[in-house]
Amino acid sequence: MGGSYYDVIIIGGGPAGLTAGLYTARARLSTLLIERGIFGGQIANVSWIENYPGFPEGISGYELAQRMYQQGEKFGIETVTTEATGIELEGETKIVKTGEGNYRARAVIIAGGAHLRQLGVPGEERLTGKGVSYCATCDGPFFRDRVVAVVGGGDSAIEEGIYLTRFASKINLIHRRDQLRASKLLQERCFSNPKMEFYWDAVVEDIGGDERAENIHLRNVKTGEITTLEVDGVFIYVGLKPNTDYLKGLLTLDEGKQIIVNDQMETESPGIFAAGDIHHNSPRQIITAAGDGATAALSATRFLEGI
Ligand code: NAP
Numbered sequence: 001m002g003g004s005y006y007d008v009i010i011i012g013g014g015p016a017g018l019t020a021g022l023y024t025a026r027a028r029l030s031t032l033l034i035e036r037g038i039f040g041g042q043i044a045n046v047s048w049i050e051n052y053p054g055f056p057e058g059i060s061g062y063e064l065a066q067r068m069y070q071q072g073e074k075f076g077i078e079t080v081t082t083e084a085t086g087i088e089l090e091g092e093t094k095i096v097k098t099g100e101g102n103y104r105a106r107a108v109i110i111a112g113g114a115h116l117r118q119l120g121v122p123g124e125e126r127l128t129g130k131g132v133s134y135c136a137t138c139d140g141p142f143f144r145d146r147v148v149a150v151v152g153g154g155d156s157a158i159e160e161g162i163y164l165t166r167f168a169s170k171i172n173l174i175h176r177r178d179q180l181r182a183s184k185l186l187q188e189r190c191f192s193n194p195k196m197e198f199y200w201d202a203v204v205e206d207i208g209g210d211e212r213a214e215n216i217h218l219r220n221v222k223t224g225e226i227t228t229l230e231v232d233g234v235f236i237y238v239g240l241k242p243n244t245d246y247l248k249g250l251l252t253l254d255e256g257k258q259i260i261v262n263d264q265m266e267t268e269s270p271g272i273f274a275a276g277d278i279h280h281n282s283p284r285q286i287i288t289a290a291g292d293g294a295t296a297a298l299s300a301t302r303f304l305e306g307i
Pocket of ligand 1: 050052151152153154156157159175176177181203235239240283284
């Protein structure tokens with residue numbers, strides 16, 4: 001596959017990349033979509049989505065991802081499962097380096113999204129998969145009638161915390177401030193849920209346990225007081241880190257390592273576009289990622305027509 005040449009290569013198969021592919025394929029541009037994991041990206045692990053228009057009852061992230069993937073495939077997107085590790089320029093050709101070899105295209109849309117940030121505390125890595133989890137949808141059912149902690153105060157922590165109340169007997173929500181960042185609707189829901197208990201101004205010092213997570217030590221950031229909580233599981237949702245490490249030196253990144261683009265999703269490098277959570281100031285919503293993907297695809301189409 002080393003020498004394949006496409007009109008457009010899309011890096012990342014989340015809502016931004018899948019939408020971009022839908023548009024480029026329908027524009028009859030030969031399109032390769034590179035995804036290292038499962039199609040859908042972060043949304044594949046989101047329990048339930050209520051703010052993507054067209055699904056008034058809501059839809060599971062996995063199902064939405066499947067539908068987006070099927071729609072792109074129907075119009076002829078080619079896909080490969082591998083990780084993009086670099087982009088090089090050779091005249092007007094962009095060479096995307098991957099574990100499966102190099103792919104070439106005239107335009108590239110970078111839609112690689114972001115991954116969940118780790119807390120970085122002792123015990124976290126050692127006990128991941130042994131009670132420590134970043135995916136309530138995948139691991140929630142293992143915690144039926146158990147006590148779990150959820151760390152974070154954003155939409156993800158609250159939404160997935162509420163989802164976990166289907167299984168767990170109690171959710172200890174641990175947040176480093178005394179106010180949640182999550183949307184007001186989610187706040188109303190979690191405050192009225194009897195299974196949720198809140199630990200404010202609290203940070204996790206470490207996660208303890210031999211074979212499995214058994215407890216966490218919390219430090220109150222205002223008083224310094226240390227509390228021990230006995231838990232069977234710890235779900236961590238403390239924000240996102242953009243997947244841009246391999247782009248250093250090629251594109252300008254902001255202080256949060258996101259890619260700078262203009263409102264047409266063009267980067268500073270002609271023929272390279274960025275869409276979704278990966279770009280500077282992204283609102284990080286599924287609908288905006290999909291919108292970015294469409295914008296980037298239309299810009300790429302115009303760029304290719306101009307060559
Ligand atoms: P987020 O909005 O960045 O929130 C991260 C949370 O973790 C914040 O409450 C933050 O505290 C806390 N945090 C960060 N670093 C921490 C640390 N080291 N220790 C303890 N706590 C820490 O991330 P997210 O919730 O994953 O959401 C990401 C994006 O996706 C957002 O734009 C969100 O709106 C979107 N999203 C939307 C939905 C929805 O619309 N239904 C669902 C999920 C996600 P501070 O508040 O003090 O900064």
